[in-house]
Amino acid sequence: MYTPEQVQALTPVRENVENLAVSQPDLRDVFLCHAWDDRQGSAKELHDLLEACGVRVWFSEKDLGLGVPMMRAIDKGLVNSRVGIVLVTPAMLKRLPAEGIADKELSALLRRERLVPVVHGTTYEELEKVSLLLASRAGLSTAEDSMAVVATKIAELVAA
Numbered sequence: 311m312y313t314p315e316q317v318q319a320l321t322p323v324r325e326n327v328e329n330l331a332v333s334q335p336d337l338r339d340v341f342l343c344h345a346w347d348d349r350q351g352s353a354k355e356l357h358d359l360l361e362a363c364g365v366r367v368w369f370s371e372k373d374l375g376l377g378v379p380m381m382r383a384i385d386k387g388l389v390n391s392r393v394g395i396v397l398v399t400p401a402m403l404k405r406l407p408a409e410g411i412a413d414k415e416l417s418a419l420l421r422r423e424r425l426v427p428v429v430h431g432t433t434y435e436e437l438e439k440v441s442l443l444l445a446s447r448a449g450l451s452t453a454e455d456s457m458a459v460v461a462t463k464i465a466e467l468v469a470a
Contacts, residue, residue: 312463319448322423323393324467339468341368341391343415345401352430352457353397359461365468384415393468394419396444398429398437406440416444426450426467428460 312320340360344353349371357369368387374380388394396402396416405412419425420443427449429437438445450460 315448320467326424338368338391339366341387341394343394344397345405345412347401348399352399355457356397359458363461363465365465388418394425396427398427399431403436403440
C-alpha cells in the first residue's frame with residue numbers, strides 16, 4: 311500500500327514508464343545506482359528482490375563484463391532503462407561528495423522525471439546534507455517498509 315505522499319511523488323514516474331513501455335518496449339525496467347561498497351550487500355539484496363518480482367534490472371555486478379569500458383557500459387545502461395533507482399545508504403552518502411561514478415550516474419538520473427530514491431540505513435535529513443536535489447525527490451524508505459515491500463512497490467511502478 312502506497313502512502314499518499316508516495317502516490318503523489320511516483321505518479322509522474324509511472325506516467326513516464328507507461329509512455330516508454332509503448333514507445334521503447336525493449337528497455338530494461340530499472341537502472342540500479344548504488345555505492346560500490348553496497349554491491350555485495352544491500353544493492354545485491356534489492357537487485358535479487360526486484361528480479362524475483364519480474365523486474366529487469368541493470369546492475370553493475372551483473373552487467374559489467376571484464377574488459378568492457380565501465381563508463382560506456384554505465385552510459386548504455388542508463389539510456390536503456392525506463393527508471394533509475396538510487397539506493398541511498400551511508401556508503402552512498404560518503405561516495406557522492408567524492409564525485410566518482412555514483413555521482414556521475416546520479417547527475418544523469420536527476421535530469422529525468424524517472425528517478426526513485428530508496429533510502430536504506432539512513433534518512434532524508436542526512437541525504438539533504440549531501441544532495442539537496444536528490445533529497446527533494448520523494449521516494450521509498452526501508453525505515454517505513456521492508457526491502458521486500460520496497461521491491462514490490464518498484465515492481466508495481468514499472469509494470470508495463
